Amino acid sequence: MKALPPAIEQAIDWHARRSSGQFDETDQLHFQHWLEADSNHRTAWESLQQCLQRTLPPLGKPAVRRAVQATRIKRRVFLRGALALGGVAAGVHLLGRPGMPLAGWNADLKTDTAQRRQFTLADGSELQLNAETAVDLDFSATKRSVTLLRGSLVARIQPREPLFSLICRHGETRLSAGRCLLDQQVDRALLWILDGEATLSSAAGEQTRLEAGQGAEFDTAGVRVLPPPSADPTAWTRGLLEVNDQPLARVIDSLRPYHPGVLQVADSAAELRISGVFTLDDSEKALQALAEILPLRIERYLGFWTRIERA
Numbered sequence: 001m002k003a004l005p006p007a008i009e010q011a012i013d014w015h016a017r018r019s020s021g022q023f024d025e026t027d028q029l030h031f032q033h034w035l036e037a038d039s040n041h042r043t044a045w046e047s048l049q050q051c052l053q054r055t056l057p058p059l060g061k062p063a064v065r066r067a068v069q070a071t072r073i074k075r076r077v078f079l080r081g082a083l084a085l086g087g088v089a090a091g092v093h094l095l096g097r098p099g100m101p102l103a104g105w106n107a108d109l110k111t112d113t114a115q116r117r118q119f120t121l122a123d124g125s126e127l128q129l130n131a132e133t134a135v136d137l138d139f140s141a142t143k144r145s146v147t148l149l150r151g152s153l154v155a156r157i158q159p160r161e162p163l164f165s166l167i168c169r170h171g172e173t174r175l176s177a178g179r180c181l182l183d184q185q186v187d188r189a190l191l192w193i194l195d196g197e198a199t200l201s202s203a204a205g206e207q208t209r210l211e212a213g214q215g216a217e218f219d220t221a222g223v224r225v226l227p228p229p230s231a232d233p234t235a236w237t238r239g240l241l242e243v244n245d246q247p248l249a250r251v252i253d254s255l256r257p258y259h260p261g262v263l264q265v266a267d268s269a270a271e272l273r274i275s276g277v278f279t280l281d282d283s284e285k286a287l288q289a290l291a292e293i294l295p296l297r298i299e300r301y302l303g304f305w306t307r308i309e310r311a
Contacts, residue, residue, distance in 0.1 A: 261304030
């Protein structure tokens with residue numbers, strides 16, 4: 001078995017210590033500091049908890065009780081085994097996705113990993129949701145509003161009153177009709193107007209008018225109008241990922257909603273640039289294609305943690 005990433009090893013150790021019966025307030029404070037020190041720590045902790053929740057019940061209560069009562073070293077061995085058993089099924093919505101873990105779990109509409117879905121709304125408008133996307137709806141006689149909690153969508157809006165609002169945590173887009181794409185990322189959002197025109201209001205209060213073919217990137221600092229795209233931003237609706245001279249980190253961001261488990265790219269590889277067309281519906285095939293083009297080494301741990309290193 002390959003050595004586990006340090007963050008997973010540390011998560012196992014923290015879980016063993018928390019289960020020891022000798023975990024006091026000082027230990028809890030140190031644990032909290034560890035969680036907040038690095039996003040990888042929280043990802044590893046969430047991964048471990050999901051694995052154990054799926055794995056420990058089938059093991060049977062007596063076995064679990066004996067393991068929890070064992071010495072710390074034996075407990076670590078037990079946890080590693082449970083993690084291995086549950087790893088394949090542990091591909092859940094973790095940190096590293098836009099938003100917080102489990103964000104949107106009770107959303108009005110949502111999609112799972114590697115799932116795209118199309119919905120017809122109460123006013124006849126249509127939404128196509130990308131994988132791992134969640135939205136809330138607010139429709140009445142005086143309001144047509146869709147809030148994107150995470151992920152990306154293409155909206156086809158019926159021409160009727162009132163104006164249609166697309167909201168995300170970085171701003172709001174208002175349209176009377178037409179078609180647009182909205183992509184909520186960790187620290188920014190992207191908007192492309194495919195048909196019609198729209199008014200974009202950023203969270204900072206800046207307003208920008210956009211017409212068909214125009215796009216904008218917006219965040220807490222404001223709005224930046226984008227040049228025409230060099231690749232089709234709607235390619236995901238056809239199960240494809242088109243990129244033209246993009247950093248690998250951006251490509252992995254797009255592939256991550258289609259990959260079960262944790263998918264990370266090392267800083268040494270993140271800035272490698274690439275062009276091409278890749279399949280979204282087979283993430284392993286896409287990773288293999290990337291490794292054939294770029295000097296990459298793909299490491300896999302326990303069936304749910306994939307890390308991309310520069311070769």
